[in-house]
Amino acid sequence: MGAKTGKQYIERLKKAKNTVYVDGEKVEDVTEHKAFKNVVNSMARLYDIQHEKKEKMLYTSPTTGDQVGMTFKHPTTIDDLIARREATQEWARSHAGMMGRSPDYLNAEVMAMGMNNSLFAEADERFADNARKYYEYARENDISLTHTLIHPQVNRAKAEHEQKDANVSLHLVEENQDGIIVDGIRLLATQAAITDETLVFPSTVKKAGELDDPYSLAFVVENNAEGVKMISRESWDYRDNKWDYPLSSQFEEGDAIVSFENVFIPWERVFVCGNSDICNRTFGDTNAVVHMAHQVVSKAIIKTEFILGVALSIMEAIGIDQFQHVKDKGRDIMITLETMRSHIYRAEHNAKLDESGMMTPDFAALNAARNWYPRIYPKLAEIIRVLAASGLTGIPTQADFENEEIGDILRRGLQGAHVDGYERVQLFRLAWDLTASAFGTRQSHYEYYFFGDPVRMGMTYFDTFEKEPYKNFVKDFLSDLK
Ligand SMILES: Cc1cc2c(cc1C)N(C[C@H](O)[C@H](O)[C@H](O)COP(=O)(O)OP(=O)(O)OC[C@H]1O[C@@H](n3cnc4c(N)ncnc43)[C@H](O)[C@@H]1O)c1[nH]c(=O)[nH]c(=O)c1N2
Numbered sequence: 001m002g003a004k005t006g007k008q009y010i011e012r013l014k015k016a017k018n019t020v021y022v023d024g025e026k027v028e029d030v031t032e033h034k035a036f037k038n039v040v041n042s043m044a045r046l047y048d049i050q051h052e053k054k055e056k057m058l059y060t061s062p063t064t065g066d067q068v069g070m071t072f073k074h075p076t077t078i079d080d081l082i083a084r085r086e087a088t089q090e091w092a093r094s095h096a097g098m099m100g101r102s103p104d105y106l107n108a109e110v111m112a113m114g115m116n117n118s119l120f121a122e123a124d125e126r127f128a129d130n131a132r133k134y135y136e137y138a139r140e141n142d143i144s145l146t147h148t149l150i151h152p153q154v155n156r157a158k159a160e161h162e163q164k165d166a167n168v169s170l171h172l173v174e175e176n177q178d179g180i181i182v183d184g185i186r187l188l189a190t191q192a193a194i195t196d197e198t199l200v201f202p203s204t205v206k207k208a209g210e211l212d213d214p215y216s217l218a219f220v221v222e223n224n225a226e227g228v229k230m231i232s233r234e235s236w237d238y239r240d241n242k243w244d245y246p247l248s249s250q251f252e253e254g255d256a257i258v259s260f261e262n263v264f265i266p267w268e269r270v271f272v273c274g275n276s277d278i279c280n281r282t283f284g285d286t287n288a289v290v291h292m293a294h295q296v297v298s299k300a301i302i303k304t305e306f307i308l309g310v311a312l313s314i315m316e317a318i319g320i321d322q323f324q325h326v327k328d329k330g331r332d333i334m335i336t337l338e339t340m341r342s343h344i345y346r347a348e349h350n351a352k353l354d355e356s357g358m359m360t361p362d363f364a365a366l367n368a369a370r371n372w373y374p375r376i377y378p379k380l381a382e383i384i385r386v387l388a389a390s391g392l393t394g395i396p397t398q399a400d401f402e403n404e405e406i407g408d409i410l411r412r413g414l415q416g417a418h419v420d421g422y423e424r425v426q427l428f429r430l431a432w433d434l435t436a437s438a439f440g441t442r443q444s445h446y447e448y449y450f451f452g453d454p455v456r457m458g459m460t461y462f463d464t465f466e467k468e469p470y471k472n473f474v475k476d477f478l479s480d481l482k
Pocket residue numbers: 146147148149150153156187188189190191203205255442445446449450451452453455456
């Protein structure tokens with residue numbers, strides 16, 4: 001079928017009837033439910049953009065000749081990488097970088113794991129074949145995906161097999177002729193309610209030992225499969241009004257706990273079965289982490305552009321842009337933006353073909369960026385809050401402005417340097433939704449954690465950094481002084 005439209009996305013979700021719970025109730029139709037309908041429309045918009053900007057967003061499938069999504073493209077040249085990035089950034093502009101799980105993120109994962117799939121063959125040739133075929137299936141049918149990597153937060157001091165109830169975490173129950181049976185819980189699946197399928201992969205930030213083999217699985221499951229329950233947290237999309245809630249009323253993706261009750265997964269959808277050694281290498285050896293980081297940094301650039309725009313607009317609205325610390329804070333955001341742009345440039349222009357023939361960005365540049373941005377993002381949010389000051393909470397609603405008795409008071413009383421109160425408050429409500437509403441706070445939390453715990457990622461970063469040249473540099477410098 002090729003790249004789908006927004007309408008087709010919604011129709012598929014309606015038909016699938018994913019098993020979703022929110023606020024203690026089973027959801028009949030996520031496309032109509034108040035917790036999800038707005039973000040469903042934002043996702044639909046992404047799929048429509050594919051067709052509105054065909055040149056940038058689509059390419060011809062090498063297997064069927066259909067027009068398929070650019071964010072699925074297997075890159076073999078630097079130009080391909082740039083084209084993937086431009087497609088990602090086109091999408092990101094439509095959601096101001098607020099949708100962490102726009103489909104390009106996991107399209108990058110299935111592409112890399114499908115095309116650089118020899119790791120999966122170490123256990124069984126069929127698994128590598130499954131990964132390749134799944135990539136093609138996802139691309140040709142424009143499957144929307146979430147993923148779930150984390151074991152429940154029971155006792156992080158222990159391995160999974162050592163937990164007091166070792167059956168809580170998702171584990172292998174049985175292998176049979178047709179497939180596997182799995183049972184247990186996985187965290188956390190952003191957008192689980194509103195996507196077609198879930199990639200159940202290991203987190204490799206913490207390496208698993210052999211005794212955790214039963215928990216070491218990689219497979220994909222349909223979000224309406226028998227025995228699967230998506231238990232979504234309460235929605236932080238409080239009201240439909242886009243003036244009052246400019247971001248949360250559009251981009252509240254939802255995060256879900258995924259429960260598997262003796263779920264059958266056919267062999268065709270299994271990539272790793274009970275093998276911690278292979279699981280520990282899934283993101284690294286396939287270069288999926290590199291392509292995902294390429295998407296992440298590309299999107300972060302657009303998000304930072306948006307944050308800079310909000311900061312500059314606040315400065316102008318209340319006439320604070322001549323103050324030294326205000327300029328300094330603006331400078332911090334500008335430098336973050338330029339730094340991220342430099343990372344992506346180096347990553348793309350130093351890209352090399354990997355052993356599988358996939359053009360792979362320079363991971364050194366992307367790895368630095370993906371380790372740095374989570375640490376800097378909460379500071380960007382803080383800058384917005386500090387600049388906005390009381391304006392972040394002095395934010396009446398559109399209804400207040402429309403009330404005859406108080407509307408004019410607000411227009412006058414809340415005016416800015418060059419704008420009336422209505423315009424100024426709309427901007428400050430955006431600043432609030434970006435940084436301080438439940439939605440905005442989650443954005444900071446998401447940026448900090450979604451790619452793994454930054455502390456443990458940082459330890460791995462330090463441990464794997466090639467240090468000898470720098471130590472030798474100093475050693476040689478000192479020895480020349482003798
Ligand atoms: C908003 C949002 C959205 C998502 C996700 C998170 C969030 C916040 N995630 C989950 C994400 O991958 C996860 O948060 C990180 O990997 C960190 O793991 P835990 O949350 O389990 O923290 P964890 O429980 O491991 O850590 C809690 C605290 O303990 C510390 N700690 C624990 N073990 C430690 C150790 N061995 N050494 C040092 N410190 C240690 C950590 O540093 C941290 O401060 C996710 N995942 C997913 O698969 N799909 C998804 O869609 C999403 N979406």
